[in-house]
Amino acid sequence: MTVREALNVALDEELARDDRVFVLGEEVAQYNGAYKVTxxxxxxxxxxxxxxxxxxxxxxxxxxxxxALSGLVPICEFMTFNFSMQAIDQIINSGAKVHYMAGGIVPCPVVFRGPNGFAAGVAAQHSQDYSAWYGSIPGLKVLSPWDSEDAKGLLKAAIRDPNPVIVLENELQYGVKYPMSQEAMSSDFLLPIGKAKIIREGKDATIVSHSRSLNYCLEAAEKLQSDEGISVEIINLRSIRPLDVNTIVESVKKTNHLISVESGFPHFGLGSEICAISMETEMFDYLDAPVERITAADVPTPYAENLEALSLPSGDLIAKVVKRSLYRQK
Incomplete structure (x- = not known):
């Protein structure tokens, strides 16, 4: 099932289950959605x-x-999260804070979803990753699905959650097919918010990533295994806020090396947070090398295809950094 189809199924099932649920956004109805998710x-x-x-x-x-404040369960689609900046006051000052400011009396069960991060040839204003932006806000939950099971299980969990939830999808993932387990095909399938998943077992180094960047992590892991015999463990975060710190710590206890990979900018990003966590938890005692961060370049994403490729994480770059972490860089 493609990621697009999985999202569509999740919406269909939740609309059928609860008549308070509705979908709104640009072109979601008559045009069937800009990316055909609806x-x-x-x-x-x-x-x-x-x-x-x-x-x-x-x-x-x-x-x-x-x-949402009136008792409905809206699912709000942004055609791209880059333009959610137009609505950031509504999302943060109205949505994220109202439950706290109301003393727990007024829940706000709204979902904001749509494509986030880099696509292909869409330039700086359509390529930014907002994981760190929204992940820094108390009152929001922030999810980042990768494959089809993530897409279905996380979106359904977001719709049923009584809090504002940001679901950061990726445009280039929509058409990618992934296997779906029998469990995932059930209308009751939910994935827990705040729980990461180990998608590749390994013993030499841990890579932590999310969304489309996981594709490059898997590519690097295959290359390292075949060329160098290096066994890499890969963690799919799934949830940006809350962040599953325990899964990362337990993996590093096994591998003693940690590399974070993201398509966001380096300054104040998700990788920065993971580096801080490595210093503040028992993980520090198990590290045999400094934590390595791989991010997008610290520039607005270029439009030119060759420059765009250089500005984003790649399998070759990830493999090089893993080897450096293991002191095996030639």
Whole structure:
């Protein structure tokens, strides 16, 4: 099943399960969604539950927060999270903080979802990774699915959560097919928010990543295993906030080396947080080398294809850094 199909199934199942759930955003209804994630939902559920909005992120994000405060469960699609910046006041000052400021009386069960991070040839204004931006905000939960099971299980969990949840998908992952277990095909399939998954077992080094960057981590791990006999463990974070620190610590206890990989910028990013955690937990006692960070380049993402490729993590770069961490760099 493709990631796109898994997201569509999750939306369909939750719309059928709970009549408070509705979807809104640009082109989600008549056009079946800019990326066809909402395909067929308008015909099945009608225009009151699949709602096309004007191109006004602040307006429809505010509408979504207001609907959540009124007892509905809105799923708000941003055509790209780069333009959620237009709505950041609604997401953070209205959505994330209201439950706390109301003394726990007023929940805000809203989901903001859509493509995040780098795509291909879409330049700086469409290529930014907002994991660290939203991950730094108390009151938000932030999820980052990679494969089809992630997409379905995490989106369904987000819709059922009583808090505002950000679901950061990736445009280039939408059309990628991944196997689905029998369990994942069930309409009751949920993945726990705040729990990472080890997607490759290893003993020499731990790589922590999320979303599309995991593809390059797997590529690097295969190369290192075949060329050098290096066994790499890879952790799919799934959840940015809350972050599953325990899974990272337990892996490092085994491998004694840690590399973080992300498509966000280096300054104040997710990798920076993981480095801090390595100093503040028992993980520090098990490290045989400094933690290594791999990030996007500290520049707005270039439009030119060759420069864009150089500005983002790659399998070759990850393999090189793992070897450096293991003191095996030639």
């Amino acid at each position: 395909k067929g939902l308008l015909d099945k559920y009608g225009p009151k539950r699949i709602v096309d909005t004007p191109i006004t992120e602040s307006g429809f994000a505010g509408l979504a927060v207001g609907a």
